[in-house]
Amino acid sequence: MSWVKKIPVLALCFFITVTSHSQVLISIIFGDKLNTDKMTFGLMLGSAWNSLTDYSQVNAQANFNLGLFLTFKLEQRFFLQFDALAKYKLGAKDMPVYPLGDATVDSIYQHGSLKRSISYLGLNTSLQYRIWKYLNVEAGPNVTLRTKAKDIFHAAHELGDQFFEKDMKEATTLFDFGLTTGVSWQFTKGKGLKLAARYYWGLVDLYPADAGTNAGRSLQLNLYIQIGGKKPTTNRSDSNSK
Structure with missing residues (x-):
């Protein structure tokens, strides 16, 4: 089996490993083996500014994303990359509050604000x-599986800030799907660090009971750090000639 035919198998194993929270273990064991002339493996660290569509009032919410990446060199200029997303969020902040069904609680937060946060495992x-x-x-496509969802109410009070969390798992869709586009720059002559700017365009209504199509949007800035790999060897004749 050629290395090209192994891509789907490696990608599947890669995704399963991350979703079982074994990032550090696989990095230590396979870091050197997964970095060759045809493959690059490592950690992904990212900042994201997330929002939701079709709400009358909303601001971008900043989040931190974490995962592993595996890149295959298909041809001289073409690459196929899998990002296994172990820590990935969508949502928004500064949204208008809604009644919670309790007069006392509603009186506290009626002039406050709402932050929506949805956590996922996924594959980009x-x-x-x-x-x-x-x-x-x-x-390329981005597909994610929702693990947590909550609404966080906040109100400024004379006795201190007040917070209330509501579980929203039953109100959100289990899967999200969308498309990402972006640009990236590979440092150190094609190896080592890579910096990427991406925009995610969600295609799924994450809150079906709310009016409109409440899809996710995300501007992402990711840093890719290669793990392991063979160290460059010094040519003795070249070093002697200097």
Whole structure:
């Protein structure tokens, strides 16, 4: 079986490993083996500014994303990358509050604000094309599985800030699906660090009971850190010639 035919199998194993929260273990064991001329493996650290569509009042919510990535070199300029997302969120903040069904609680938060937060496990797949030096453009699908969802109410009070959390798992869709596009720059001559800016366009209504199509939007800035890999060897004849 050639390395190309192994891509789906490796991607599936990669995703299963991350969703079982074994990032550190797989990094230590397989870091060197998964970094070759045809493959690059490592950690993904990201900041995201998330929002939701079709609400009358909303602001972007900042979150931190974490996962692993596996990149295959298909041709000289084409790459296929899988991002296994172990810590990934969507949502928004500064949304208008709604009644909670308790007169005392409603009186506390009626002039407050609402933050919506949805946690996921997921897999982002991107096809990347190198347009100039180490500058890439990329696009692909993103599919995620919801693990947690909550509404966090906040109200300023003379006795201190008041917070109330409501479980929203039953009110949100189990799966989310959308498309990502972006650009990335590979540092250190194609190895080591890569910085990527992406935009996620969700296609699923995350809150079906609410008016409109409440889909996720996310502007992401990700840092990809290669783990392991063979260290460059020094050519003795070259070093002696200096």
